[in-house]
Amino acid sequence: MMRRVKALFRELLMYKSALIGIIIITSLIILSLYAIITVPYGEVVRKWNSIEPWEDLPKNAMPSWVNIFSHRKLPETIVLDSRRIDLNVNKTIIPVSSGKYILRLLFTFSYIYDDFPNEIILRLYSNTTKQFTVQITWIKPGEIEYVIGRRVLRGYEAYYISSDEEFLKRFYTNLINRLGSRPNYDVSVDIALFAKEDSSILNRNTVEVSKGEYRTIIDVLIGEEDLNRVQIDAKLVVYGKVYGAAGTDHRRRDLALALIWGTPIALAFGLVASVTITFAQMFIAAISAWYGRGFDFIVQRVTEIFMVLPFLPILLMISYLYKITIWMLLGVVILLSIFGSGVKNYRAIFLQIKEIPYIEAAIAYGTSSFRIVFRYMIPKILPTIIPTIVLSVPDFVFLEAALALLGVGDPQAVTWGRVLEDAAREAALYKGYYYWILQPSLLLLLTALGFAMLGLALDKIFNPRLREM
Secondary structure (H helix, E strand, O other): OHHHHHHHHHHHOOOHHHHHHHHHHHHHHHHHHHHHHHOOHHHHHHHHOOOHHHOOOOOOOEOOOHHHHOOOOOOEOEEEEOOOOOOOEEEEEEEEEOOEEEEEEEEEEEEOOOOOOOEEEEEEEEOOOOOEEEEEEEEEOOOEEEEEEEEEEOOEEEEEHHHOHHHHHHHHHHHHHHHOOOOOOOOOHHHHHHEOOOHHHHOOOOOOEOOEEEEEEEEEEEEHHHOOOOOEEEEEEEEOOEOOOOOEOOOOOEHHHHHHHHHHHHHHHHHHHHHHHHHHHHHHHHHHHHHOHHHHHHHHHHHHHHHHOOHHHHHHHHHHHOOOOHHHHHHHHHHHHHOOHHHHHHHHHHHHHOOOHHHHHHHHOOOOHHHHHHHHHHHHHHHHHHHHHHHHHHHHHHHHHHHHHOOOOOOOOOOHHHHHHHHHHOOHHHHOOHHHHHHHHHHHHHHHHHHHHHHHHHHHHHOHHHOOO
């Protein structure tokens, strides 16, 4: 047995297409093992369908490697959190009057990028529901200072700086007073806080980022009784436009997680469906061909019924009527595909095998029908179904992705198809988020290419008529 496997492997390596296919499939398997070992699937599903784990990631950020090919250095996300040990965060107590103090949080960071940030959010935390007055001051390079907001803190406050229209009005008034002219475009808060405040800011094509050191001061007015019992912290997030190896989606989720974990799901879905359906069709066809008569008539009529049933509408109907998981979807696909055209193809082959002399000899010796079917007939065609299994894996991988794209199946699943569905729903191509579409599509194409190249090589090996001269 081992000799045959080694001989088959040596023969496979003679085909360059098989070698490329093996490399691609091996890479996908390694990626699948990495996903399974590093993060349990249940944890992935919980994390992917939550909001909190992604709050520090930018929305619709391109992959970080885009900066390698870009002439402008796009910004990466900057996170400063007073709850962590950080040299760029300083917390001090400043007395202002009898019994009154200011708790000052000073955030310092360098901005060295050529483009403006995607969004700016300041999150304020307090361990009590007592009300505190908070003032936020923004200091740009050159000591240009703005009081960007005053808030009331009671437990938790999320201050979306990028959406502060009141600050934007004050900024416009100050800019017009200094430069004597109004910008010819709508200046966003992000541009206002990071742009050079000279004549270049008046035109969208000339506005430049003011690079250098930025400071954000959060002053909280507290009483003497609060000094030891009140804990107030803040987290400043300056969201960038690039993130990670695969970028992010509209819900700030890291697409790398879905692309990595989509690999074992795609391979499992494709392999289980392909192997189960192929072997089931082969067994049904063998029994139908051997027993013939009434049993064969029933099997063929059932097969014809299933062949004319509308496959996709039935799946859509089941998905809309019942809440199914991806593995239940796999079961439905298998059940609807078992009595497919493969049954008739295998039956035609088994009808020829049934007439071979050694089968007639086995009947003459009184061999049982079970033994003839499973020991003599089925093994005769086993080598030829290996290429069929390998070649049909991509069909089911693409089927899962297509069904997900149509909204069929498990809405909680983390698959390549779900990534494509989210991208289509959010009009990713129209908005220019090409990475969102191209990355899962490329993985689907690589999977199809790997199995197709390996399957064609196996077909040439097991089918002598296809051998290259």
